[in-house]
Amino acid sequence: MSTVTGITVHVPRDSAAVAVGANEVAFALEAECARRGIALNLVRNGSRGMFWLEPLVEVATAEGRVAYGPVTPEDVPALLDAGMLAGSPHALCHGQTDLIPYLAKQQRLTFARVGVIDPLSIADYEAHEGYAGLRAALAMPSDAIVQQVLGSGLRGRGGAAFPTGIKWATVASAQADQKYVVCNADEGDSGTFSDRMTMEGDPFMLIEGMTIAGLAVGATRGYVYIRSEYPDAVATMIEAVRRATAAGYLGGDILGSGRAFHLDIRKAAGAYVCGEETAMLESLEGKRGIVRAKPPLPAIEGLFGQPTVINNVISFASVPVIISRGANQYREHGMGRSRGTLPMQLAGNIKHGGLVEVAFGVTLRELMVDFGGGSASGRPIKAVQVGGPLGAYVPESQWDIPMDYEAYAAVGAVLGHGGIVVHDDTADMSKLARYAMEFCAIESCGKCTPCRIGSTRGVEVIDRIMAPPSTKHNKPQQVQLLRDLCDTMVHGSLCAMGGMTPFPVLSALNHYPQDFGIAAPDREAA
Amino acid sequence: MCPSPTDVTQAVLASHADEPGALLPILHDVQDALGFIPREVVSQIADGLNLSRAEVHGVVTYYHHFRSEAPGRTVVQVCRAEACQAMGADALMAHAEHTLGCKTHGGHGSTSADGRFTLNPVYCLGLCALSPAVVVNDKLLARMTPARFDRVIGQLAEPA
Numbered sequence: 001m002s003t004v005t006g007i008t009v010h011v012p013r014d015s016a017a018v019a020v021g022a023n024e025v026a027f028a029l030e031a032e033c034a035r036r037g038i039a040l041n042l043v044r045n046g047s048r049g050m051f052w053l054e055p056l057v058e059v060a061t062a063e064g065r066v067a068y069g070p071v072t073p074e075d076v077p078a079l080l081d082a083g084m085l086a087g088s089p090h091a092l093c094h095g096q097t098d099l100i101p102y103l104a105k106q107q108r109l110t111f112a113r114v115g116v117i118d119p120l121s122i123a124d125y126e127a128h129e130g131y132a133g134l135r136a137a138l139a140m141p142s143d144a145i146v147q148q149v150l151g152s153g154l155r156g157r158g159g160a161a162f163p164t165g166i167k168w169a170t171v172a173s174a175q176a177d178q179k180y181v182v183c184n185a186d187e188g189d190s191g192t193f194s195d196r197m198t199m200e201g202d203p204f205m206l207i208e209g210m211t212i213a214g215l216a217v218g219a220t221r222g223y224v225y226i227r228s229e230y231p232d233a234v235a236t237m238i239e240a241v242r243r244a245t246a247a248g249y250l251g252g253d254i255l256g257s258g259r260a261f262h263l264d265i266r267k268a269a270g271a272y273v274c275g276e277e278t279a280m281l282e283s284l285e286g287k288r289g290i291v292r293a294k295p296p297l298p299a300i301e302g303l304f305g306q307p308t309v310i311n312n313v314i315s316f317a318s319v320p321v322i323i324s325r326g327a328n329q330y331r332e333h334g335m336g337r338s339r340g341t342l343p344m345q346l347a348g349n350i351k352h353g354g355l356v357e358v359a360f361g362v363t364l365r366e367l368m369v370d371f372g373g374g375s376a377s378g379r380p381i382k383a384v385q386v387g388g389p390l391g392a393y394v395p396e397s398q399w400d401i402p403m404d405y406e407a408y409a410a411v412g413a414v415l416g417h418g419g420i421v422v423h424d425d426t427a428d429m430s431k432l433a434r435y436a437m438e439f440c441a442i443e444s445c446g447k448c449t450p451c452r453i454g455s456t457r458g459v460e461v462i463d464r465i466m467a468p469p470s471t472k473h474n475k476p477q478q479v480q481l482l483r484d485l486c487d488t489m490v491h492g493s494l495c496a497m498g499g500m501t502p503f504p505v506l507s508a509l510n511h512y513p514q515d516f517g518i519a520a521p522d523r524e525a526a
Numbered sequence: 527m528c529p530s531p532t533d534v535t536q537a538v539l540a541s542h543a544d545e546p547g548a549l550l551p552i553l554h555d556v557q558d559a560l561g562f563i564p565r566e567v568v569s570q571i572a573d574g575l576n577l578s579r580a581e582v583h584g585v586v587t588y589y590h591h592f593r594s595e596a597p598g599r600t601v602v603q604v605c606r607a608e609a610c611q612a613m614g615a616d617a618l619m620a621h622a623e624h625t626l627g628c629k630t631h632g633g634h635g636s637t638s639a640d641g642r643f644t645l646n647p648v649y650c651l652g653l654c655a656l657s658p659a660v661v662v663n664d665k666l667l668a669r670m671t672p673a674r675f676d677r678v679i680g681q682l683a684e685p686a
Contacts, residue, residue: 016653019668051655190607193652228554228591229651231664267554269589272649286549286575288588304546346655348612353655376613385608421654423612432608439607439649442633 006039007085008060012115014047014200015232016193021072022055028073029057032080046201048115049355050102058097061087067097102352102371107333109341110317111194111357114201120239122247125204131249133320137212138257140323145216146172149319151327153339158184158275158312159387159416159496161338161405164319167309170299171217174307179219181210181261182284182303182310185226185233186268186275189388191347191419194355195313199226199233202317203240204249207263209316211250212323213309214261222263223303225280228270237265272389272443276495277310279445290445291495312417314343333359338404346372348421349381365399368422379424383432383512387416389439390500392507393429412507414500429512433505434462440501451498454489458505461485465516479518482509534559535567539574549575549585553592562593590633590646598637598644600682602626603661606647609654618658619647621672625679 011026012018026042033040048056053069057079066087068079075092082090094100108114117124125131137145150165171179183206187195198206210222226234241263244250252260271289274280278292281303302308318340322330331339338360344367346353351373358367364384368374375381383393392413401407408415423432437458444451461482464473486502493499509516529537538555542548552571557563563586572582586592604619623629627638628645635646653659656668662678 015666016656016668019653019659019666020656054656187652188650190650191609191654192650193654196652229648266551268591269550269554270591270648271589283550284547286547286585287581288584348609348654348657350655355655389608419654421609421612423608427612432611435608435611438632443649 006041008041008043009085010043010045010058010060010065011055012047013044013119013232014054014115014197015230016051016197017047017054017056018232020054020070024073025055025057025071025076028076032076036080038080038085043118045117046114046119047197047355048097048103049111049197050100050352051354052352053094057084059085059087063087063096065097067094067100068092069094102354102356105371106357107341107359108357109321109330109333110198110205110314111202111343111355112321113205114197114355117202119201119203119236120243122204122243122249125202129321129324130204131208131320133323134208134211134249135255136323137215138255138259142172142216142218145212145323148323148327149216152318152322152330153327153334153337154315154318154322154330155338155405156312157314157318157342157417159189159414161415164311164315167299167311168213168216170297171219171307171309174300176307178221178304178306179217180303180306180308181213181217181219181222182280182308183210183222183224183313183316184275184277184280184310185224185230185313186272186280187227187230187313187417188272188275189390189417189419191385191421192345192388192417193347194343194345194418196230196233197355198313198317199224199230200236203237204244205317205320206237206313207240207244207250209319210263211254211261212319213311213316215259217307217309219307219309220260220262222261223266223284224263225266225268225274225284227268234265234267241265271445272439273445273495273497276445276497279495280310281308288445290447291497293494314417334404335359335361335402336404336406338406342403342415342418344403344418344420346420346422348385349375349377349424350420350422351376360404361402363400363402364394364420367403367420368399372422375422375424377424377426379426381422382425382427383423383429383508385421385423385432385504386419387414388419389436390414390496390503391416391419392503393432393511394507395511412503414503429508429515430462430466433508433516434459434466436501436504436508437462440497444497448492448494448498450489450492451494451501454485454493454498455501458482458485458489458501462505475517479509479516531556531560531564531567532570535570535574539571549577549582550589553586557592562596565594595637598641600642600679601644601646601661601663602628602679603646603648603651604630605649605651605653605657605659607650607654609650610658613657615658618660618670618672618675622660622675625676 056069058065155161274289279289283289343357440455626643637644653668
């Protein structure tokens with residue numbers, strides 16, 4: 001390690017921490033320490049994912065890192081007076097970071113380094129198991145890499161949960177002069193931020209995972225497609241690619257192996273539907289992000305018509321640890337056919353919002369109560385949307401179902417990308433159902449009729465259901481019309497945009513009929 | 527001395543000359559330099575990439591991020607997505623519309639009559655554990671309240 005003078009203090013550079021003042025805290029610390037003649041080694045790390053404590057300042061001590069938060073610039077002089085730099089107690093002190101129950105209870109495999117290391121330091125990354133997976137992969141035949149990923153049971157973390165190894169095997173067996181690896185970092189679901197935290201907090205992990213994918217399937221070029229709403233993630237990834245290339249981890253001759261992998265960062269432009277993989281390919285090709293009909297699968301004819309591996313950020317980021325520690329160790333986590341861990345994201349009206357990486361099998365109640373501490377408002381929790389804007393609202397009767405792809409599918413819900421948006425009892429479920437249809441109308445790519453037209457008709461029908469009783473609309477008829485419309489959208493849409501928008505709508509209608517002015521629940525049509 | 531939109535676009539096109547599927551990166555660079563994508567450069571980009579003007583226009587208008595008109599001097603985005611709704615985003619949006627003199631409708635924003643502000647809805651900024659979230663120019667701000675919003679807007683330095 002290079003020589004470090006002064007006391008090491010971590011202040012996150014994660015954009016959520018910055019959005020609540022982390023930069024101002026960092027400046028205040030530097031200024032106040034300079035004024036007092038204290039040598040400071042300031043590290044801008046990723047976030048630990050305990051957002052209610054951000055900006056979270058951590059001080060390195062002989063006993064480990066000690067956490068203080070949430071810190072404001074005005075707190076800095078008093079914190080220094082209290083001996084923060086020696087890890088001394090203070091009202092904002094939470095003791096050793098690793099012992100905070102929220103973190104201590106997690107099983108961080110993918111997020112092991114996020115918040116711990118300096119995101120753009122390759123030396124720091126290597127010192128924390130970084131690039132162990134790539135070094136192992138370079139010594140393996142490519143089909144052995146695919147076998148490890150297959151054996152791990154890893155399924156796509158973007159939401160569709162398709163087995164990653166099968167996708168890779170398909171691309172590996174395809175014959176083409178040029179194959180591609182594309183990372184879908186168009187994390188548009190409300191309530192999700194694990195991709196953003198990964199790219200901002202541990203970018204080399206994603207680069208390593210994609211490089212291993214390239215070795216496994218015989219692809220020499222890759223793209224990361226990052227949403228434009230994440231400018232900090234874009235900037236961090238561009239710099240990380242530059243540094244990885246300079247260090248020989250990317251480029252024409254990876255670590256002297258003679259193998260090549262080139263990576264480009266592409267910025268999206270604010271279209272939710274580009275999170276759908278074929279729309280994303282169109283966008284990468286410089287076109288409107290219109291969904292393609294499948295088949296052909298992207299694994300056969302993907303980017304520029306060539307065989308293409310497409311995975312989410314967390315899927316790629318899970319690969320290095322699978323290769324370095326072995327598939328079996330990864331598969332030991334989880335339940336049923338959902339193996340490994342899922343970084344859940346607690347969001348919305350929740351007291352302790354943040355990132356919770358745990359094995360599949362945890363329940364929503366454990367996440368919201370044990371980790372989340374209940375609602376932020378202190379009012380009772382009414383509804384929880386799991387899996388983004390296309391995910392169902394999960395009522396209290398289902399909060400004890402283990403979080404597992406199959407168990408959720410059995411009740412008409414989805415885990416998706418692991419986003420959990422909590423609403424308290426002031427939420428009006430008819431408004432949220434209307435919003436789901438409105439969002440679909442705004443974001444539909446327009447290619448198929450059920451999605452393009454159905455979403456607008458959906459808004460109108462919900463408006464008629466909610467119209468005052470004096471109007472001439474027959475409510476039971478309108479409710480039936482909404483159910484019929486949802487049925488058409490589910491079965492007739494080209495992709496999940498139109499095909500899953502009915503999930504939040506129907507779950508709101510079925511589980512919260514009183515919000516639609518309906519007395520008796522009608523459970524048949526869901 | 528400001529280079530003309532045509533010169534800017536020419537330089538951008540040259541810098542992406544060998545890149546496959548480069549239309550989005552080109553449009554980003556043009557908008558970053560000019561603030562929007564003026565009508566007159568659409569045909570220039572089309573010529574440069576051997577596309578039709580309709581194809582380039584289609585891409586510019588398809589994506590929410592790209593603008594065909596000059597924005598107000600301050601661009602404000604308020605997140606309307608579910609996590610922020612659960613923490614009062616609807617009221618915050620109404621407050622922002624009133625304060626800035628802008629109207630939003632669905633996915634569309636508008637610019638105030640005096641050209642000071644553009645207000646746009648945005649659908650998730652990835653700050654969902656610290657809702658509600660807004661962007662003022664390029665600065666992300668979370669745990670926003672109407673009172674803090676007014677302070678942030680009040681502190682903006684108006685160019686002379």
